[in-house]
Amino acid sequence: MAKCEIIVIGAGAAGLLAAGxxxxxGAKVTLLERMKRPGRKLSITGKGRCNLxxxxxxxxxxxxxxxxxxxxxxAFDRFFSHDLxxxxxxxxxxxxxxxxxRIFPESEKALDVVDALTRFAKNAGAVTRTNVRVTQLLTKQKRIVGVHATEDIAADAVIIATGGVSYPATGSSGDGYQLARQVGHTIAPVRPSLVPVETGGNTAQRLQGLSLRNVAAKVLVEGKKKAEEFGEMLFTHFGLSGPIILRLSRVxxxxxxxxKNVTVSIDLKPALSEEKLDARLLRDIEEHGKRQSHTFVKGLLPGKLLPVCMDLTNIAPDKPANQLTAAERMRLRTWLKDFRFEITGHRPWEEAIITAGGVSTKEIDPRTMASRLVEGLxxxxxxxxxxxxxxxxxxQAAFSTGWLAGHAAGAKA
Ligand SMILES: Cc1cc2nc3c(=O)[nH]c(=O)nc-3n(C[C@H](O)[C@H](O)[C@H](O)COP(=O)(O)OP(=O)(O)OC[C@H]3O[C@@H](n4cnc5c(N)ncnc54)[C@H](O)[C@@H]3O)c2cc1C
Structure with missing residues (x-):
């Protein structure tokens, strides 16, 4: 077997830092990457701008x-944002x-980050081999002795930096879990996170392309509130997306x-309590009561929401606002504060920003990122x-854990 001291599997954010x-x-490092080039995922982060x-x-x-x-x-104590x-x-x-x-490269080019970190690894002396997919860890008596790709490659230490399962076209398709499992590690169930969700009915489809700012969204599971976020969201041809929906997606x-039954409740007027909203509606009706309901409601909502509002509150669009009954006003108020969507599913791995789950943290030493089960891993x-x-x-978590794993493994070389 060819002799090599440290093998890093995966030239993504974590692997490039670890290798460098x-x-x-002073360790002899080989960085093995299954794709043609390092940093495929890194190059598309932050819509190509890389929110580092x-x-x-x-x-x-x-x-x-x-x-x-x-x-x-x-890991953050050893290598944090200012170090990066x-x-x-x-x-x-x-x-x-x-x-x-949020911190970005001034050039707004994620590729500049990929190039810089590739240089960091190379200048330090790490050798990168692309188009090499590792399929097995080689161990002897619970100690790492190498990896198998197209051939056996000997090593004293191996750093698994293979990423998750999301956006598999970038190279991360879950190989790291198989490698870890082979040597006895526990894998917490993996599922997509920061992922858009699908909704029942056709309301989201009717609103496709509409982006709302300064709204609050709540997740209700079996009717009970589990999480809430405030900010921006987006309606799509399949359901809901945008920053606050992605953040709520884990739950x-x-x-x-x-x-379980999952519902998203959107508060279109989070700055107003129900009482204040009712007072505002009554004041507006007093001032503009002769207007037809749809014109009246226009002042409260983006235009695209108007027909949906009229349909869901069951208010006749041409009814003058000052003829709205107390029950109709209540339906309008309730809808503005509690616009609901039944969540029927989530989008696939191809659209998930990250993977939740993975190698159990209980089996990794947080001071070094070393496996507690296999020496040299x-x-x-x-x-x-x-x-x-x-x-x-x-x-940052990938950079920090990559740096720490590289530091700890390198210190032993
Ligand atoms: C579209 C998108 C945008 C994102 N934007 C941001 C953002 O702006 N800010 C942010 O903080 N996070 C962002 N993320 C998340 C972030 O990109 C990931 O959390 C991060 O890249 C994880 O780094 P990693 O090194 O662990 O894995 P990866 O970057 O996925 O790298 C893993 C590498 O291992 C290689 N590999 C896998 N298996 C093998 C094998 N068997 N043999 C050899 N090589 C292998 C892969 O090809 C890949 O190059 C985004 C994610 C996506 C999908």
Missing amino acids: EAAGQ TNDDPVEEFIFHFGRNGRFLRQ VELLGGLGVPTTVEQGG MVDALQDK YFAGEVIDIDGSTGGYNL
């Missing part, structure tokens, strides 16, 4: 990962902070998998059971 950091410490990270403090970051966020604490910004700056990719603390996907990035919200959190 390990090689920088966020300038939130560590505690906020951890909060954005929910249940398993604490696992990332030590400094690293990229040194590689000729200055960054800029946008709304919500919805889990409930759908448990065969490390994990980095989305293959681990961690998933965060939108805003640059997921890439």
